[in-house]
Amino acid sequence: MARTTLAGSARPMTGGFELAVWYLMRLTALALFVLVLAHFTIVHFIYDPAVQNANWIAARWSGAAWRTVDWLMLAAVVFHAFMGMRTVIHDYTKGPARMALTMLVYLLAFLIFAMGTMALVTFPDAVKVAS
Amino acid sequence: MLFRYRGSEGMLAWAFHRISGVAIWAFILLHVLDIWLANVNPPVYNDLLSLYGSPIGRLLETALGAAVLYHALNGVRIVVMDFWPSTTRYHKQLWYANWVVFVVIGIPFVLQIMAPAFGLAAPFSFGG
Numbered sequence: 381m382a383r384t385t386l387a388g389s390a391r392p393m394t395g396g397f398e399l400a401v402w403y404l405m406r407l408t409a410l411a412l413f414v415l416v417l418a419h420f421t422i423v424h425f426i427y428d429p430a431v432q433n434a435n436w437i438a439a440r441w442s443g444a445a446w447r448t449v450d451w452l453m454l455a456a457v458v459f460h461a462f463m464g465m466r467t468v469i470h471d472y473t474k475g476p477a478r479m480a481l482t483m484l485v486y487l488l489a490f491l492i493f494a495m496g497t498m499a500l501v502t503f504p505d506a507v508k509v510a511s
Numbered sequence: 512m513l514f515r516y517r518g519s520e521g522m523l524a525w526a527f528h529r530i531s532g533v534a535i536w537a538f539i540l541l542h543v544l545d546i547w548l549a550n551v552n553p554p555v556y557n558d559l560l561s562l563y564g565s566p567i568g569r570l571l572e573t574a575l576g577a578a579v580l581y582h583a584l585n586g587v588r589i590v591v592m593d594f595w596p597s598t599t600r601y602h603k604q605l606w607y608a609n610w611v612v613f614v615v616i617g618i619p620f621v622l623q624i625m626a627p628a629f630g631l632a633a634p635f636s637f638g639g
Contacts, residue, residue, distance in 0.1 A: 391593070406593065409586045420579055424572060425623050426637045430564030434553035437546070454543075461536040468533060492540060495547040507553045 401463055408460040415453040434507040442505040454496040462489035520603045528585050531578035538575055566628040573624050580617060584609040 392398035423429060427436075441447050462485050469481045518525075549556035562568050588609055592599045619635065626633050 406590050409590060413583050413587060416579060417583055420576060424576060425620060425635070428564070428627065428633065429568075429572065430560065430627070432563075433557045433560055434549045437549055457539060461532075461539050464532050465536050468529065488540075492543045496543045499543075499547045499550040503550050 405460060405463060408456040411456045412453070412460055415449070415456065419450075419453060438504055438507045441500070441503050447500050447503075451497065451500050454493065454500065458489050458493045458496070462486070462492075520606050524585055524588070524602075524606050527581055528589070531582040534578045535575070535582060564627070569624055569628045573621055576620055576624065577613075577617065580613055580620075581609075584612055 392402050423432065441450075466482055466485050469485065470478060473481060545556065545559065548559070563572065585606070588602070588605045591605070592602060598605065622634050
């Protein structure tokens, strides 16, 4: 297997953390290809977003199955999106700015993952609000 | 700059991947926040939902779908070339193949999403 390609970034030669990230970006990419395209088809093609109020979400999440699928998607997307932003930041910054922005990315990733998990776990099976 | 630079297809594929990636990242921030809001304050979320159903909301929804579909298809192209480097020789053909798939899948999505903005019934019905 070649070590570099003309495609994305070259496979890291150093091993360790950067190599693990390189593989995980591609692994999450394949997972997200299925999960996100299915998600987009369901919530934008089969159903109109205009009808997806809090009651609709509660009905969709009434049970563990969709919550589990959506939590796996959340985990994969948070890794892929924020590590992708880290790559962008590392391309355009250096020194203290790079360090500060990278830490900001990790902090935001943790926050978004926590908020998404909180919504997925605590969403009631039914919301009593007029739609 | 994007179209005058000498990079041609390979560079455009990369630039579109990066731009769509950052755009999707921004939407994910919004999307996790809105679902979080739906949980902690359903009435406010239900009010905000009217923005998503408005004509401008549908236009942005279409743009989001285009970004996601391009990023997904080009992402597969990248993974294929990373793990089967001999295919890199055909990176331009793969990119054009992506655009064929993009248009074929994209057209029904655009019709379905945009029809209500013109007062038309959505063309595909699922009894929902």
